[in-house]
Amino acid sequence: MEKQSAFKTLSAINVNDKVEKKNGLSYLSWAWAWQVVKDNFPTATYKIYENGEGFNYHHDGMTAWVKTGVTIEDVEHIEYLPVMNFKNKSIPLADLTSFDVNTAIQRSLTKAIARHGLGLYIYAGEDLPMDESKAQDEPQQEPTLIELEIDDENWDKVMRYVVANKDKGLSAIVKVLQTKYKISAKVKNEIKTAIQ
DSSP states (O other): OOOOOHHHHHHTSOOGGGEEEETTEEEEOHHHHHHHHHHHOTTOEEEEOOOTTSOSSEEOSSOEEEEEEEEETTEEEEEEEEOBOTTSOBOOGGGOOHHHHHHHHHHHHHHHHHHTTTTGGGGTTSSSOBOHHHHHHSOOOOOOOEEOOTTSTTHHHHHHHHHHTGGGOHHHHHHHHTTTEEOOHHHHHHHHHHHO
16 A cells, blocks of 8 residues: 555644634644644654854844744755734834744744645635634725835835835835835825935
8 A cells, every 4th residue: 555645644634623713813733733743754853944143033134034844754844934923913123032933933833834734724825814704704804004104113114125126116116015005195206206
């Protein structure tokens, strides 16, 4: 009899009774997920990737993310995950704690395990899936846009983006920014000046 692949073995496991709900999102316990992996594949390993400074997280000077990998039968799946607060918003680098990083690492490892098949279906269509009944019953809400003002706390970040992407043109830049920000005519003129 031919041996099943790790993905086929793990994806056949029903995880519904192990899913935890928090803030309307579904999660698998990392400890339970790892136990299932090791029960089925005792030689499985995981890795937490460090940055060049030796920290167990990576950063761009503003926010941070973690990088983890899970290897089962010589196949490694790597997962990147932002370090986020309880509202699933990136935490500013200056406010980062070791607890925040540890939480992100465990969530990242669970998602790397899901790439091997265990509980993958709970992530279908979303990075952090909504409760299934809510996803079907509730209409999708438009994201809340931030009112962008010249020289507010977001302005420097926006201007770095604008300068780095000025070759794309004003309309393309504004279109991207409008996915997160409300852009007034005054702000649009300031962006136009910056890319000329």
